[in-house]
Amino acid sequence: MSPVLHRTSEACESTHYDVIIIGSGAGGGTLAWRLAPSGKRILLIERGTWIPREKQNWDSQSVILDGRYNCGEHWLDKDGGRFEPGTHYAVGGNTKFYGAALIRMREADFGEVRHVDGVSPAWPIAYGDLESYYTRAEHLYHVHGLRGADPTEPPASAPYLHPPISSEPRIHEIREGMERLGHRPFPMPVGIQLDEANPRASACIRCNTCDGFPCLVRAKADAQVICVEPALEHENVRLLDRARVVRLETSVSGREVTGVIVERDGHEETYRAGIVVSSCGAINSAALMLRSASDRHPAGLANRSGMVGRNYMSHVNSVFLAVSRHRHDTRFHKTIGLNDFYHAGEGREFPLGHISLMGSFDANTLRAGAPRLAPTMTLEKMAEHAVPFWMTTEDLPDPNNRVTVDGRGSVTLSYTANNEKAHARLGVELKRILSAIEFEEHLIPLQVYIPGRIPLAGVAHQNGTMRFGTDPYRSVLNLNCRAHDLDNLYVVDGSFFPSSSAVNPALTIMANALRVGDHLLDRLG
Ligand SMILES: Cc1cc2nc3c(=O)[nH]c(=O)nc-3n(C[C@H](O)[C@H](O)[C@H](O)COP(=O)(O)OP(=O)(O)OC[C@H]3O[C@@H](n4cnc5c(N)ncnc54)[C@H](O)[C@@H]3O)c2cc1C
Ligand code: SF4
Numbered sequence: 001m002s003p004v005l006h007r008t009s010e011a012c013e014s015t016h017y018d019v020i021i022i023g024s025g026a027g028g029g030t031l032a033w034r035l036a037p038s039g040k041r042i043l044l045i046e047r048g049t050w051i052p053r054e055k056q057n058w059d060s061q062s063v064i065l066d067g068r069y070n071c072g073e074h075w076l077d078k079d080g081g082r083f084e085p086g087t088h089y090a091v092g093g094n095t096k097f098y099g100a101a102l103i104r105m106r107e108a109d110f111g112e113v114r115h116v117d118g119v120s121p122a123w124p125i126a127y128g129d130l131e132s133y134y135t136r137a138e139h140l141y142h143v144h145g146l147r148g149a150d151p152t153e154p155p156a157s158a159p160y161l162h163p164p165i166s167s168e169p170r171i172h173e174i175r176e177g178m179e180r181l182g183h184r185p186f187p188m189p190v191g192i193q194l195d196e197a198n199p200r201a202s203a204c205i206r207c208n209t210c211d212g213f214p215c216l217v218r219a220k221a222d223a224q225v226i227c228v229e230p231a232l233e234h235e236n237v238r239l240l241d242r243a244r245v246v247r248l249e250t251s252v253s254g255r256e257v258t259g260v261i262v263e264r265d266g267h268e269e270t271y272r273a274g275i276v277v278s279s280c281g282a283i284n285s286a287a288l289m290l291r292s293a294s295d296r297h298p299a300g301l302a303n304r305s306g307m308v309g310r311n312y313m314s315h316v317n318s319v320f321l322a323v324s325r326h327r328h329d330t331r332f333h334k335t336i337g338l339n340d341f342y343h344a345g346e347g348r349e350f351p352l353g354h355i356s357l358m359g360s361f362d363a364n365t366l367r368a369g370a371p372r373l374a375p376t377m378t379l380e381k382m383a384e385h386a387v388p389f390w391m392t393t394e395d396l397p398d399p400n401n402r403v404t405v406d407g408r409g410s411v412t413l414s415y416t417a418n419n420e421k422a423h424a425r426l427g428v429e430l431k432r433i434l435s436a437i438e439f440e441e442h443l444i445p446l447q448v449y450i451p452g453r454i455p456l457a458g459v460a461h462q463n464g465t466m467r468f469g470t471d472p473y474r475s476v477l478n479l480n481c482r483a484h485d486l487d488n489l490y491v492v493d494g495s496f497f498p499s500s501s502a503v504n505p506a507l508t509i510m511a512n513a514l515r516v517g518d519h520l521l522d523r524l525g
Contacts, residue, residue: 014238017043018524020260020273022245022288025093026509027492028279029223029231030137034517036231040524043271044228044237045262047244047280048089051096051224057216058209060364069097069214078414083457085413087281090214091241092224094281094460095506099211099334099359100191100220102143102507104134106342107154109501116350117418118396120499124469124479127154133511138189141221141510145189152339153186165190167335170328170387171357175336177437188337188356189507191221208331211359240264240271246409247292248276250486254296257489275520279493279513282312286403286465286495287411302466302483307476309404311397312415313464313500316423317454319358320389322434327384334359341429342502352426353393353502361388389430392461393423394502403465415456461505463494480519481512492516 018040021028032044051069056062063069071089074082090096107127113120135158138145144162147153164187167175178185194204204219218225231237242264249259249270257276262269278285286309290300300308334357341352363379365388401415454460469475472484481496483489492513494505501508 014041015269015271017041017271017273019043019275019277019520020045020271021277021279022260023093023279023281023284023493024091024228024239025223025279025281025493026095026506027494027513028277029092029095029227030140030510030513031277031279031492031517031520032231032237033140033227034514035520036234036237038521038524039234039236042231042237043273044231044239045243045245045260045271046089046091046239046241048091048093049241050091051214053216053218055216057214058207060209060213060360060362063209063213064364064368073411075411075413077456078412078416083455085283085459086457087283087459087462090224091228091239092222095222096214096224097212098220098222098460098506099504100141100222100506101188101334101337101356101359101504102138102141102191102221102510103189103337103503104154104156105501105503105508106152106339108343109499113351113394113499114344115394115396115419116422120394120396123498124475130508130511130515131155131157133514134507136514137507137510140514141191141226141507142193143189143191143221143507144187144194146187149184150186150337150339151184152342160189162194163196165192165194165332165335166196168328168330168332170326170330171333171335174387174434174437178338178433181433181436183338183340183433185336185338188334190334193219193221206332208362209360210332211334212365213360243269245280245288248278248288248301248489249292250294250296250301252296254294254485255487257301257486275488275490275524277490277492279491282462282465282494282497283403283411283413283459285491285493287405287409289466290403290405291409297485302476302485302489304485305473305476307399307467307474309465310399310402311464311467311498312401312403312413312462313395313397313497314415314459315461315500315502316353316393316395316417316419317458317461318391318423318427319452319454320391320427320430321382321386321452322389323382323386324438325385328387329384330387332359333357333361333388341426350422351394351502352422352429353391355392355426355430356390358388358390361386391423391426391430392502392504393419393426394500395419397464397467397499413456413459461494461500463497463500463505466491466495467498468496469498481516490516490520
């Protein structure tokens, strides 16, 4: 490895800013968009670069099997096993690859919720404190949906701006079947720029490579297209890409971040700002704090509570393939959700979780998990007959589930899942519903329902490693997501979650970034 040289500040255009935002994904990109019109000098630092627009964007062999856009890093699990995390370093962060299911946490998720394996703690703010930001985030990110269709939906102050996405025939049949059984499936809220009333002008062409793929035609509402590029139209905003922040330095008192140390092109550079915001994703933001340990902060920056890196959550997630006799060629599956098992009640002592559909799916998606799948049916055939469901159960914060770094700064992710009984029960409920609709068993010589747990490397829903709260000895961030221990350090990625709910996290991260953005605009004056 070549040595990292320090580049003097003269070599760089400008090194002093009002605000530095580290990471350009759901949190950082949204915050940059919010702050851009203020005229303040803003530097967005991103370790990845622009995803090229190329045919491979939509090629499942390239994206899923060859890992063309994978991060290429390796982390360790709690037993020292190496794995490649399913995360992406790019302008726009993981939203370049997300399925754009943009759904609010339920109102009850902001309070304590009793689960089979313990209590999910309350958030230090109420749903009402975030509601207007949820609405703004939904409008900003082109969310399609239908108010009132989901019985667990929390109150909203405005309708969706875009109508729900229609279901293709196979999904429509399943939806009708669920309704016949008395269930209440609802149109999944999704952020894509689709205009079904005017297909010729629609940016989105409704393809089968959305969830897990970058959008070749720039129609997915991701943080690059929706926030970073519009922010960069303001001359006060600058993006430094291919620039990895390796540590943060503080003043002698330890109360302010005074230097953001970046590794770029084999050189180290130092950038400074009145306000520094970390939005590297919940794992990398915690790792950055731990790598920034100093005499003033021996256990890592902002870590008086000892909570930095702890309480890592990522949801208990499974893919659940329902294979039937019916052949279908559904392109965009992710059009319905089911929250009938979200809360306790109606015979359930504990909450089970959320069900939706996977956005993209083909033989190569199956091939990635082939050993567990069909020995007697070609994967191509199976993809034509299967409907891929996605099940999410809340995982509870556990201080032993944590991010640590070793002397060289490498990440270890220690995690033991909890709430698995509730997750298994959710699978039983889904199987019961589908069997009752028409997915008769033993149509083909293998299990008709094929569940597959998402492994540790599936860090897509990472959150919780720097929880916010009022007590500096039990939380890392205050209610404005400013580190208790520092006057000018904020965090706006998924780290701040004190509990994870059982819905996809991105909309909550975006809404919170808008909330913190309002606070920062007040502070900047
Ligand atoms: C395949 C896939 C599908 C998903 N589908 C959904 C979905 O349908 N709905 C949903 O709600 N969520 C979904 N998610 C999760 C969603 O993408 C994340 O919750 C969200 O992007 C997290 O936002 P963030 O700001 O915390 O981090 P990210 O969006 O991950 O952004 C972090 C950024 O920081 C950069 N970075 C990291 N370390 C450094 C460093 N040291 N220096 C400089 N830059 C750094 C990274 O390169 C990245 O750009 C999905 C994720 C994946 C991978
Ligand atoms: S479904 Fe639409 S938004 Fe998604 S990748 Fe295809 S064209 Fe892009």
